[in-house]
Amino acid sequence: MKFTQWLRAGAALAVCCTGWMAQAQILIGQTVGITGSAAATVAESMGGAALYIDSVNAKGGVGGQKIEIVSLDDKFDPKLTLENTRTLIEQKGVIGMFMTRGTPHTQGIVPVLEQHGVALVGPSTGAMVLHEPVSKYIFNVRATYQREVEKAITHLNTLGIKRIGVVHVDDTFGADGLAGALNGFKANSLEALFIEKFDRAKPDYTAIAPRVAGKQPQAVIFIGTGAAVVDGIKALRSAGVTGQIVTLSNNASGGFVKALGDSARGVVVTQVFPSERSLNYGFIKEAMDLARAKGVGDLTPAMVEGFVSAKVLVEGIRRAGPKPDRARLHAALEGLKKYDVGGLELSYSATDHTGLDFSDLSIIGSDGRFKR
Structure with missing residues (x-):
């Protein structure tokens, strides 16, 4: 092969590898009731999470790798939650889990998380059993x-x-x-x-x-x-x-x-989060701007929860280094100290996976909005 042919071959290989790297993905698993009694709220929380993760991916992802949330429908059935978790971890090879929903559902998968050393970020439940005693692989974001x-x-x-x-x-x-x-x-x-x-x-x-x-x-x-x-x-x-x-x-x-x-x-x-219309919090304005750019209507509290949980997940992935895996992601999350999500501060340690402690009340007005 002539030198020029080697150059062309090398260039082609470089293009191939660059393309593969651009498409490389960080797989995160989610099992949630896409259908079933919790479907309406689930759709909104997933939409809020997508606002942030899509914005990160649009900028090249984390370390040149895009984040893919692999979501399976458990129909809000704890038995399916367990089956889906095994599928995601043992077959799909996800490095972390994200925003499960339901107390018995989340409790039921803890042994699987422990077996495989997989961290779960932002379970959409405020059950005290997930806070005390500390569950090594559960990283709560919202209050109890x-x-x-x-x-x-x-x-x-x-x-x-x-x-x-x-x-x-x-x-x-x-x-x-x-x-x-x-x-x-x-x-x-x-x-x-x-x-x-x-x-x-x-x-x-x-x-x-x-x-x-x-x-x-x-x-x-x-x-x-x-x-x-x-x-x-x-x-x-x-x-x-x-x-x-x-x-x-x-x-x-x-x-x-x-x-x-x-x-x-x-x-x-x-x-468990500030008002979805409060511009006093940076993360609310950030979510509003991203929603507006996508043509999404008003934010809802469920969307805010998804958005903030996604921010915590992505920060953990960033701190896990250039080759994030299950162990590195867990260590990065447990070492997260005084992380400002945009007006609220969150910290974890080996003895505290509580997350935020914000709590408030709202009332549904005649216009269907939550009023503080």
Whole structure:
């Protein structure tokens, strides 16, 4: 082969390799209810995450590699969550997991994460069991459900509302929220007016709603997810319950409000991030600008959660070095100190994977927006 032919061959090889490097991807796994009772909120949180990850990829990704989120639909079924996690880790070869949804769902995959040394960033659940004791491979971003419920009860008490009951889903999420409610009642020298629970797979309010109405509550703390809470709130209103209804941040989505329809106005939804319209926070403005550039409408709280969780994930990948793998990503996340996401600061250590501690309340207005 002549020298010029070698040059051409080398140039062709360089082009080939450059093209491969440009397409090289950092694979991150996600199993979440793309369909099922939590689908509306899931779609918004995934959309918020995509705003940030797409912007990073548009600039070349991290170290010349683009981030790909491989998402599998678990239909909000814990059994499918476990199956999907095994598929993503053992077959797809993801180096990390991202934004699972649901308390029993996330609890169920912890042994798989530990088996393979895979970090999970930003589970969309505030279950205390994922915070204390510290789970080595769970890196929480949002505050706990218990903090949300306690704050809600304290707020209601300051308004003179003391006849407060609890309706909760009968699973580990519901039990966790109930524990927060009981702490809130104790801290405010109150007792629960009633405690009712419903089946997660087949919620039925035909007996619960009349019993709740008979107690004439001033407020009801409703702990559940998506469609189950929508149906429950409608059932309570139809039974004659006129008191304030409070639900948690896992329902802070435009889809939840839309599904509630005429029953939405006045429902209080706890929040774990600042208002999606607050320009006092840099990450809110950043998300707004990216959404506007993509032609996306108003941000929602669920989109904000996805956006911030994505920022934490990407920062971990950046700090994992030029060849991120499972061990390097875990070490980078655990070494994350005083990371400013844009107005809120987050730190992790070997003894603390809590993340942020922000908590607030909002109320759904007549225009369907969350108002602070």
